[in-house]
Amino acid sequence: MAAVKLAKLLEKMEYELLQGSLETEVADLAYDSRKIEPGMMFVAIAGTVVDGHKFIPDVVKKGASVLVVERDVEVDAKDVAIVKVKNGRAALSLMSAAYFDYPAEKMISIGITGTKGKSTITYMIRDILEKSGFSCGIVGTIGVVIQGNMTPTEHTTPESYDLQKYFAQMAEAGCDYMVMEVSSQGIKMDRVAGMRFDYGVFTNISPDHIGPNEHKDFEEYLTCKSKLFQMCRVGLVNRDDPHWQDIVKNATCEVKTFGTDGADLQASDIRHVNDNGDLSMCFHASGLIDGDIAVGLPGRFNVFNAMCAAGIGALCGMPKDVILHALEHVKVQGRVENVPTGRGFSVLIDYAHNGVSTESVLKTLRGYNPARIIAIFGCGGNRSKLRRYEMGEAVGNLAELAVVTSDNSRYENVMDIIEDIKVGLAKTKGEYVVIPDRQEAVNYAVKLAQDGDMVILLGKGHEEYQEVNGVKTHFSDREAVEKALAML
Numbered sequence: 001m002a003a004v005k006l007a008k009l010l011e012k013m014e015y016e017l018l019q020g021s022l023e024t025e026v027a028d029l030a031y032d033s034r035k036i037e038p039g040m041m042f043v044a045i046a047g048t049v050v051d052g053h054k055f056i057p058d059v060v061k062k063g064a065s066v067l068v069v070e071r072d073v074e075v076d077a078k079d080v081a082i083v084k085v086k087n088g089r090a091a092l093s094l095m096s097a098a099y100f101d102y103p104a105e106k107m108i109s110i111g112i113t114g115t116k117g118k119s120t121i122t123y124m125i126r127d128i129l130e131k132s133g134f135s136c137g138i139v140g141t142i143g144v145v146i147q148g149n150m151t152p153t154e155h156t157t158p159e160s161y162d163l164q165k166y167f168a169q170m171a172e173a174g175c176d177y178m179v180m181e182v183s184s185q186g187i188k189m190d191r192v193a194g195m196r197f198d199y200g201v202f203t204n205i206s207p208d209h210i211g212p213n214e215h216k217d218f219e220e221y222l223t224c225k226s227k228l229f230q231m232c233r234v235g236l237v238n239r240d241d242p243h244w245q246d247i248v249k250n251a252t253c254e255v256k257t258f259g260t261d262g263a264d265l266q267a268s269d270i271r272h273v274n275d276n277g278d279l280s281m282c283f284h285a286s287g288l289i290d291g292d293i294a295v296g297l298p299g300r301f302n303v304f305n306a307m308c309a310a311g312i313g314a315l316c317g318m319p320k321d322v323i324l325h326a327l328e329h330v331k332v333q334g335r336v337e338n339v340p341t342g343r344g345f346s347v348l349i350d351y352a353h354n355g356v357s358t359e360s361v362l363k364t365l366r367g368y369n370p371a372r373i374i375a376i377f378g379c380g381g382n383r384s385k386l387r388r389y390e391m392g393e394a395v396g397n398l399a400e401l402a403v404v405t406s407d408n409s410r411y412e413n414v415m416d417i418i419e420d421i422k423v424g425l426a427k428t429k430g431e432y433v434v435i436p437d438r439q440e441a442v443n444y445a446v447k448l449a450q451d452g453d454m455v456i457l458l459g460k461g462h463e464e465y466q467e468v469n470g471v472k473t474h475f476s477d478r479e480a481v482e483k484a485l486a487m488l
Contacts, residue, residue, distance in 0.1 A: 001028065001099070001100075003025040003026060003027050003039065004025070004026050004098075004099055005022065005023055005024070005025060005026070006020075006021070006022050006023070006024045006025075006026055006041075006066055006081055006083070007022035007023065008098055009026060009029075009041070009095040009098045009099055010022070010083065010095070010098075011098060012094055012097075012098065012194065013085070013090075013091060013094045013095070013194075014085070014086070015083050015084065015085050015091070016083070016084040016085075017081070017082075017083055017084075018069075018072070018082040018083065018084050019075070019078070019080065019081060019082040020066070020079070020080060020081025020082060021081060022081075024065055024066055024081040025039065025065065026039070026040065026041045026065060026066055026099070027039035027040050027065070028040045028041070028099075029041045029043060029092070029095060029096060029099055029161055030042060030043070030161075031043045031045055031052065031088075031092055031159070031161065033052065033055035033058050033059050033062075036058075036059045036062045036063075036064050037062065037063065038062070038063030038064075038065075039063065039064075039065050040063075040064055040065065040066075041064065041065065041066040041067075041068060041095070042055075042056070042059040042064045042066070042067055042068070043068040043088055043091065043092045043095070044056060044067065044068065044069050044070065044073075044088060045070070045088040045089055045092070046070055046071075046088065052088070053069060053070070053071065053073060056069075056073055056075065060075060060076075060077050060080060064080065065079075065080065065081065066080065066081045066082075066083065067080060067081070067082045067083070068083045068084075068085060068088060068091055068092075068095070069082060069083070069084055069085070069088070070084070070085060070086070070087070070088050071084070072084070087190065087193075089160070089189055089190035089191075089193070090190040090193040090194070092159075092160050092161060092190075093160035093163075093164075093190055093191060093192065093193035093194050093195075094193060094194040096160050096161040096163070096164040096165075097160075097164050097194060097195070099164070100164045100165060100167065100168040101168075103164060103167035103168040103170065103171040104164075104167045104178060104195060105196075106171040107137070107167070107170060107171060107175050107176060107177055107178045108176065108177045108178070108198045108199075108316070109177075109178045109179075109180075109195075109196075109197045109198050109199070110125060110177065110178070110179040110180070110197065110198065110199045110200075110201065110312060111179075111180055111181075111182040111192070111195075111197040111199070111200050111201070111228055111231070111232060112179070112180070112181055112182060112200075112201040112203065112308075113181075113182045113183070113184065113187075113200070113201070113202055113203070113225050113228045114201070114202055114203025114204050114205060114225070114238075115203070115204055115205050115206045115356070115357075116203060116204055116206070116301065116356070116357055116360065117203040117204065117301060117304065117305045117308070118140060118141070118156070118181040118183075118203060119140050119141045119142055119181065119332065119335060119351070119462075120297070120302065120305045120332045120335045121201065121203065121305050121308045121309055122138050122140050122179045122180070122181060123138070123330065123332045124305060124306060124308075124309035124326070124327060124330050124332075125179050125309045125312050125313065126138055126145075126179055127326040127327075127329075127330050128309060128310075128312075128313040128318055128322065128323050128326040128327070129176070129177050129179075129313075129316070129318065131322050131325060131326045132313075132318045132319060132322045134176040134177055135147070135173070135174055135175045135176050135177070136175060136176065136177040136178070136179060137166070137167075137169075137170035137173070137175040137177070137178045137179070138178075138179055138180065139153070139157070139158065139163065139166060139178070139179075139180035139181065140156060140180060140181035141156045141181060141351075141462075142333060142334070142462045144158075144166045146166070146169055146170050146173050146175065147173050147175075151166075155183070155185070155186070155191075156181050156183040156185070156186065157180070157181060157182055157183045157185065157186025157187075157191050157192065158191065159191055160190065160191045160192070160193065163191060163192070177316075182197075182200075182228055184221050184224035184225050185224075187224045187225070187227050187228065188220075188224045192231070195231060196231060196232070196233070197228070197231055197232035197233070198232065198233050198234070199232060199233070199234050199235075199236065199312055199315060199316075200228045200229055200231065200232030200234070200235045200236070200253065201235070201236045201237075201308055201312065202225065202228070202229070202235070202236070202237045202238055202241070202244070202247050202248075203238055203241075203304070203305070203308060204238055204241045204304070205221070205222060205225055205241060205243050205247070206356045222243060222246055222247070225247060226246065226247045226248070226249075226250060226251075229247065229248055229250070229251035229252070229253050229255070230250060230251065230252045230253075232253045233253055233254070234253055234254045234255075234256065234315060235248065235251055235253045235254065235255045235256065236256050236257070236258060236308065236311050236312060236315070237255060237256070237257050237258075238257070238258060238259060238304060238308070239257040239258065239259035239261075239262065239263040240259040240260055240261075240263075240304070244257070256288070256311065256315070258288075258304070258307040258308060258311050259304075259307075263287065264287050264288055264311070265285060265286075265287040265288040265289065265307055265310065265311045265314070266285070266286050266287050267283045267284070267285055267303055267304075267307055268283065268284045268286070269282075269283060269284045270282075270283040270300060270303055271283065272298070272367045272368055273294075274368045278338065279297075279298035279336075279338065279346070279368055280294060280295055280296050280297065280298060281294070281295045281297070281298065281299065281300070281302055281303050281306075282294045282295070283295075283303050283306075285307065285310060288310070288311050288314040288315065289310050289311070289313070289314045289320055289323060290320075291320060291324060292324075293306060293310065293324055293327055293328075294324075294327070294328045295327050295328070295330070296327070296328050296329055296330050296331065297330060297331075297332065297335070297336055298336050298338075298348075298364055298365070298367075298368065299336060299360075299361065299364030299367070300364065300367070301360055301364065302336070306327050309323075309326075309327065310323050310327065313326075333461070333462040334349055334350065334351050334460070334461025334462030334463070334477075335350060335351060335461065335462075336348055336349075336350050336361060336364065337349045337350070337461075337478070339478060339481045339482070341485060342485075343449075343451075343485075343488075344450070344451030344452065345449040345450060345451060345452065345453040345454065345455065346370075346453070346454045346455070347446065347449075347454075347455045347456075347457075347481050347485075348365070348454065348455070348456045348457070349456070349457045349460075349461060349477045349478060349481070350456060350457070350458055350461060351459070351460070351461025351462065351463075352458045352459065352461075353379070353380065353387070353391075353407070353458070353459045353460075354387045354390065354391065355386075355387065355389075355390025355391050355393065355394050356390075358377070358390075358391050358394040358395060358458055359394040359397075359398065361456065361458070362375065362394065362395070362398035362399060362456070363398065365454050365456065366398065368454070370452060370453060370454040371450065371451070371452030371453050372399075372400040372401065372450075372452075372453045372454070373398065373399040373400055373401075373453075373454050373456065374399065374400065374401045374403065374445045374448065374449060374453060374454070374455045374456070375395045375398075375399040375401070375402050375403065375455075375456050375458060376403040376405055376438075376441050376442060376445050376455070376456070376457045376458065377391060377395060377402070377403075377404065377405065377407070377421075377457070377458035377459050378404065378405045378406045378407035378409075378414070378417065378418070378421070378438070378459060379391055379407055379417050379420070379421055379459070380407050380408045380409075380410065380459070381407075381408065381409040381410035381411060381412030381414075381417055382410040382411055382412060385420050388417060388420035388421045388423070388424060389420065389421075389423050389424040390424060391421065391424060391458075392404075392420075392421040392422065392423065392424025392425040392426075392427075392428075393424035393425070393427050393428060394424075395424075395425070395430065395432075395458075396424065396425040396427065396428025396429070396430030396432070397428050397430060399430060399456075400430075400431065401430075401431050401432065401433070401445075401448075402425060402430055402431070402432035402433075403432070403433055403435055403441045403444060403445050404418050404421055404422070404425075404432055404433070404434045404435070404441075405434075405435050405436060405437070405438045405440075405441035406436050406437070406438050406466065407438075407459045407460060407466075408460075408463075408465075408466060408467040408468075409467070409468050409469075410467055410468070410469075410470070411469060411470065414436050415436065418434055418436065422434075438466065438475065438480065439475075439480050439483065439484075442457065442477070442480040442481060442483075442484045443483075443484045443487060445484075446481065446484035446485060446487075446488065447484070447487075447488065457477045457480075457481070460475075460477050461477070463475075463476075463477075464476045
């Protein structure tokens with residue numbers, strides 16, 4: 001990227017120039033002081049853990065040309081421009097968009113928010129758009145996908161500078177559309193500040209991401225989700241969610257709805273289909289799109305995901321036959337993903353990592369009348385203990401056997417996490433075994449499985465690592481299943 005004048009970066013925001021000139025050249029932007037090189041702008045953010053302002057002397061020595069600050073600072077360098085803003089995070093988002101020349105505006109943008117379903121819907125929409133002849137980039141939990149190339153990301157919604165950089169890469173690659181997961185944290189942390197989406201989607205909401213480093217309570221979580229509908233042109237909202245009216249009460253966009261009653265897109269005659277172990281759903285759609293829809297993924301929640309994708313497809317003017325074909329053949333990594341066994345039992349992998357999503361996916365499997373459900377799961381370390389109790393209780397109530405194992409223990413002891421899970425299991429009559437090594441747990445469950453059983457691995461989904469004591473080592477649930485099957 002060529003250097004950009006400071007005036008260009010500030011053109012859409014409020015600021016106070018404390019020192020220097022708007023003609024100052026900016027080679028690049030950074031909010032991490034370690035990345036500063038001569039001629040770059042440093043954005044000092046007063047974060048919850050670290051205050052970026054304390055690194056100002058360091059970045060000045062490194063040759064930063066501009067400092068963006070949230071409070072008055074003393075700097076012993078007259079050639080450095082200093083800009084004061086109210087909110088460093090929001091400023092970073094607006095300036096990053098300007099630096100990359102507003103790349104999101106060069107594509108049709110679709111933002112999806114909600115507790116569950118975001119990843120599945122992004123892939124459904126991508127398939128509809130690409131089968132209609134358009135190019136579509138993705139940003140979300142599974143990573144950033146541009147022209148088939150995937151880049152893993154740390155956050156569902158990346159930091160604003162990285163996000164704008166990905167948009168620029170999409171625009172450069174010729175993407176016509178961009179579809180992204182907009183997390184409540186992404187909104188709260190101003191990672192999408194200043195963005196204007198063409199379409200916004202609300203899937204559903206249930207208590208999650210509530211804790212010391214996330215949202216203080218459900219009300220804040222709900223408020224953050226609802227802000228997407230002040231940032232888009234058209235909103236598509238799940239009318240069957242009990243909180244849908246709270247989501248749209250302050251909306252500034254045109255609102256369309258989907259659901260099973262009184263919506264702009266309605267589903268009826270919903271059916272579970274088990275075709276020799278291959279699980280799917282069928283329903284009749286009316287309204288924004290009319291016809292019978294088959295979804296190549298199991299579970300009633302995938303009917304809602306499919307309605308969401310079909311609604312966006314219809315609003316974008318995609319052909320009906322293409323929408324129906326894309327939904328029938330959709331596959332999403334780690335989202336109720338079926339691993340072929342060649343035997344009389346099913347093995348599925350799902351990202352469910354809290355009580356609500358675990359209960360949802362297990363009830364989904366119950367809809368297919370399995371002989372037994374064998375659930376393999378652990379819980380992540382350094383996260384709310386409530387998740388452990390709730391997941392244990394959900395599995396104990398809905399599976400014939402729980403195989404309790406490791407997940408990303410991070411900086412906690414695996415056995416301490418398992419003891420917390422057992423608190424939830426103890427509230428039920430469910431049977432369980434403890435096998436801390438995840439590969440051994442998979443081997444055990446697959447060897448135990450008989451005709452008509454369903455084995456499900458919960459918690460990791462698409463992830464390809466185990467994180468222990470801050471170190472990530474390669475681990476894939478899919479590969480673990482394939483190894484276990486090969487040993488039979």
